[in-house]
Amino acid sequence: xxxxKQSHADGIAIYDQDAYDQHDLKEFRxxxxxxxxxxxxxxxxxxxxxxxxxxxxxxxxxFVTMLGFASTVMASWEVLLPLFGLVLVDGGxxxxxxxxxVEACGMLLVYASLAELASMSPTAGGQYHWVSEFGxxxxxxxxxxxxxxxxxxxxxxxxxxxxxxVGGIIQGLIALNYPSYVPQRWxxxxxxxxxxxxxxxxxxxxxxxxxxxxxxxxxxxLCGIFAIIIPLWVMAPRAPAHTALLDFVNNGGxxxxxxxxxxxxxxxxxxxxxxxxxxxxxxxxxxxxLTLPKAIIWSVAPNAVLGLLMIVTLAFTAGDVPSILHSxxxxxxxxxxxxxxxxxxxxxxxxxxxxxxxxxxCFSEVATASRQLWSFSRDRGFPGxxxxxxxxxxxxxxxxxxLVSFVVVSLxxxxxxxxxxxxxxxxxxxGVAILSSYIVTIGCLIWRRIYGAxxxxxxxxxxxxxxxxxxxxxLFVLPLWFFTFWPLATPVLASTMxxxxxxxxxxxxxxxxxxxxxxxHEYTGPVALIKREN
Numbered sequence: 363x364x365x366x367k368q369s370h371a372d373g374i375a376i377y378d379q380d381a382y383d384q385h386d387l388k389e390f391r392x393x394x395x396x397x398x399x400x401x402x403x404x405x406x407x408x409x410x411x412x413x414x415x416x417x418x419x420x421x422x423x424x425f426v427t428m429l430g431f432a433s434t435v436m437a438s439w440e441v442l443l444p445l446f447g448l449v450l451v452d453g454g455x456x457x458x459x460x461x462x463x464v465e466a467c468g469m470l471l472v473y474a475s476l477a478e479l480a481s482m483s484p485t486a487g488g489q490y491h492w493v494s495e496f497g498x499x500x501x502x503x504x505x506x507x508x509x510x511x512x513x514x515x516x517x518x519x520x521x522x523x524x525x526x527x528v529g530g531i532i533q534g535l536i537a538l539n540y541p542s543y544v545p546q547r548w549x550x551x552x553x554x555x556x557x558x559x560x561x562x563x564x565x566x567x568x569x570x571x572x573x574x575x576x577x578x579x580x581x582x583x584l585c586g587i588f589a590i591i592i593p594l595w596v597m598a599p600r601a602p603a604h605t606a607l608l609d610f611v612n613n614g615g616x617x618x619x620x621x622x623x624x625x626x627x628x629x630x631x632x633x634x635x636x637x638x639x640x641x642x643x644x645x646x647x648x649x650x651x652l653t654l655p656k657a658i659i660w661s662v663a664p665n666a667v668l669g670l671l672m673i674v675t676l677a678f679t680a681g682d683v684p685s686i687l688h689s690x691x692x693x694x695x696x697x698x699x700x701x702x703x704x705x706x707x708x709x710x711x712x713x714x715x716x717x718x719x720x721x722x723x724c725f726s727e728v729a730t731a732s733r734q735l736w737s738f739s740r741d742r743g744f745p746g747x748x749x750x751x752x753x754x755x756x757x758x759x760x761x762x763x764x765l766v767s768f769v770v771v772s773l774x775x776x777x778x779x780x781x782x783x784x785x786x787x788x789x790x791x792x793g794v795a796i797l798s799s800y801i802v803t804i805g806c807l808i809w810r811r812i813y814g815a816x817x818x819x820x821x822x823x824x825x826x827x828x829x830x831x832x833x834x835x836x837l838f839v840l841p842l843w844f845f846t847f848w849p850l851a852t853p854v855l856a857s858t859m860x861x862x863x864x865x866x867x868x869x870x871x872x873x874x875x876x877x878x879x880x881x882x883h884e885y886t887g888p889v890a891l892i893k894r895e896n
Contacts, residue, residue, distance in 0.1 A: 392417040395755045403649045405821070406484075413485050414891025415645075415740075418753040419760075420570070423647045425657055427573035428640055430580030432661035435639040435730060437524075437723040439587050439665075439672035440716050444527050445629050446676055447687055447694035451850050453626025454611035455601075455677035461623075462630035462673050466666040468838035469634045473662050474824060475804050475832050477655035480641050481820035484650035486737040487888055488641040489513055489799040494887035496814065497806035504877070505806070506887045509799045510738040511873040516795030517731035520636065521767060522554070522774040523789030524727060525561070528720045529553030529775075534693035535713050539706055545692065547779050554775035561724040562768045565732070569759045572729065579722045586715045587668055591675040593712065598679035598702035606677040614851035624841075625848045628793075633669055635793045637662055638800075639730040642737065655822035731767050736760030742884040745876060787861035791869070794846050794862050801843060804836045818894055 390407040393416065400420035401407065410417050423431065449458045479492045490510035497505050529550045536543050568575065612622035640657050644650045647657075680686065681701050689697030695716075699709040739750035754761050778785040810817065811829045824831050847863040877885075 390417070393753070393755065393758065396420055396758055400758075402647075405649055405651055409484055409651055410645075412893050413483060413491075413888070414893055415485070417645070418758065419486075419646045420758050421646055421648045421650075422570070423573050423576075423643060423653075425653050426580070427576045428643070428647055428653060428657040429661055430576035430578075430583075431573075431643065431726055431729075432637060432640045432657060433583050433665055434576055434579050434719075434722050434726040436633065436636055436661070436665055437583075437720060438633050438669040439590075440583075440719045440723070441524075441527075441633045442630075442669060442672050442676070443590075443695040443716055444531060444693060445632060446680075446698075448850065449626050449629040450611070450613065450680075450683055450687060450694070451626070452612070452614045452616070452629075453623040454609060454613075455605075455673075455680065456607050456610050457623045457626040458630055458673050459607055459670075459677050461627045462634075462666075462670060465627065465631050465634055465842070466662075466670070468835070469631075469637075470659075470662055470666075471831050471835035472800055472804065472839060473637050473658050475807060475828075475835050476638055476641065476800070477658040477822060478820060478824050478828065479803070479807060480644065480658065481651050481655045481822040482818050484641075484644040484647070484654050485888070486642050486645045486733045487741065488638055488644075488734065488737075489803040490738060490741075490743070491888040492803050493806050494889040495892060496810040496817075498809055498813075502806070502889065503885070503887045505802060506889075507743055507877060507881060507885050508870060508873055509802050510741070510743045511869060512795040513799050514735050514738045514744060515869055516792045516799070517642075517727070517734050518767060518770045518792075519774065519788055520792030520796070521558070521724065521727040521731045522771040522785075523792055524720060525554045525557045525724050525771055526550065526775060526778065526785060526789065528557050528717060528724065531693055531696070531713060531717055531720070534689075534691035534696045535710055535717075537691045538696055538700065538709060538713075541690070547782060550782075551775045551778050554778070555772050557721060557724055558728075558768055558771040558775075560721070561728045562764060564725045565728045565764050566757075566759070566761065569757070572725075575722075576726065579719070582715075582722075583719060584668075586719055587672060589715055590712055591671065593708065594675050594679040594699075594702050597704075598698070599681050601678050601680065603678075616852060624845055625850070627842065628846050628848075630669075630673070631842055631846070632793055634662075634666070635796050638796065639726070642730045642733040645733075652821045728764060728767050732760050732763040735766060736763040739763070741886075741888055743881060747884070783857050783859075784861070787859075788865060790846075790860065790862040791865045794843070794866050795869070797839060797843050797846065798866075801836065801839055804832050804839075808832045808836060 390411050392401055400422055402421035483491060483495060485491045490506045490513060493509050494502050494506035532553055533545045533550060610619050610623055612619040614622050616622040637658055640654060644654050647653050686694040686697040691697055696713050699712050703709055738744050739747040750763055752762060847860060849858055849860040
């Protein structure tokens with residue numbers, strides 16, 4: 363590996379241009395059907411040569427549209443609303459407020475670490491690629507393979523969870539406006555399938571327009587929050603500051619309020635997991651090695667501010683907690699809107715804004731989930747890799763992976779007909795799996811900094827503070843990961859159990875079985891294709 367000589371300006375290290383440029387662009391391979399304007403910059407072409415990959419996707423995302431993409435996927439303040447009822451069980455609004463502040467600061471360290479890795483190797487593979495390239499040689503192949511499985515499965519079930527969430531909100535709106543309506547599980551299933559079907563249409567027939575759509579949704583994301591919080595601050599009853607910010611609760615029956623609050627931290631954490639979504643679009647970003655890390659960091663900070671603004675609003679304007687927790691709508695935030703406005707029309711409009719933005723989230727998550735699945739299949743780590751890794755000429759999107767996302771979400775939605783608990787447990791696997799990939803990836807980066815060769819040149823770097831930021835990020839995530847497996851309340855019944863631990867290790871077991879019988883003969887890891895000079 364080359365020595366990564368860096369010059370520093372404003373705390374950000376700039377890449378060594380001479381070291382970075384020493385690659386023959388004649389080796390750059392690109393799909394002949396991609397127009398020249400989508401080939402990217404010379405830096406993009408060098409990166410593809412280094413990574414040993416062929417450019418088969420259009421590079422039509424720039425910084426602003428990528429910022430919109432990440433903001434749409436994360437839906438920082440929007441997702442807080444349907445999750446609000448969970449934190450009222452463990453910790454209460456003070457846990458939501460203080461926990462979010464602490465977690466936003468800690469997760470910023472995590473994403474700073476990932477941003478630096480993205481600048482070194484801007485690939486759609488993301489975490490599993492980085493583990494392969496920077497992990498200990500003796501275990502990098504197996505670790506990379508398992509992380510690839512976790513990311514591929516994690517994003518698929520994350521997508522299913524959001525689609526199901528939107529379906530539940532629509533059911534809540536129907537219940538609000540038509541009191542005689544009796545929600546049925548199969549209604550939620552059909553709504554979930556309808557939502558994923560519309561998301562697939564956006565990601566196929568309108569794929570070329572996706573960056574434009576992301577830019578438009580970014581404006582709605584930034585402005586929509588004010589259409590929610592202004593009516594609440596004006597019309598809702600106001601809670602005392604002590605109650606809103608200091609009165610921690612333990613409605614889950616745990617031995618101590620402290621333990622209850624630690625479990626409650628998972629709720630604000632859920633809206634801070636997933637900013638690696640941008641990474642999996644890296645082969646569709648112009649000047650990715652610089653644009654991507656900037657987009658990651660700039661998407662975290664502003665969205666954390668919007669999330670905190672929504673949390674403060676919820677903390678002070680929640681009103682009668684028992685009434686919203688036992689709402690006939692099944693959605694505490696819808697009942698909260700109605701209690702504040704006393705208007706069916708006003709509540710419907712406010713909730714409709716959330717539905718539109720969360721549908722947009724589904725559109726973007728299809729892109730992320732399909733690219734992750736396609737990339738891992740390209741490296742032959744998943745069953746059916748030969749079929750999944752094909753990118754149809756003229757489409758220049760992983761169409762088959764997109765369609766598989768539709769099938770997976772539709773099948774998962776059908777589980778709800780038999781058991782809503784089972785579907786929610788599977789959906790919760792998404793956060794656990796993605797968080798696990800962060801732990802392993804950053805752990806490998808720490809190992810490389812301490813014991814391995816110098817890191818390769820990068821255009822965005824953490825400089826001399828990199829190792830300490832990586833260690834702090836790693837130590838921060840570990841205890842949070844532990845509490846993601848805990849149930850909300852005691853006594854724990856089959857219907858209230860958090861089954862994500864069983865499903866998590868079940869996925870790893872299936873992955874290992876496939877590895878033993880087939881993948882170990884086919885999957886070598888992306889590091890085998892790397893062409894960096896020593």
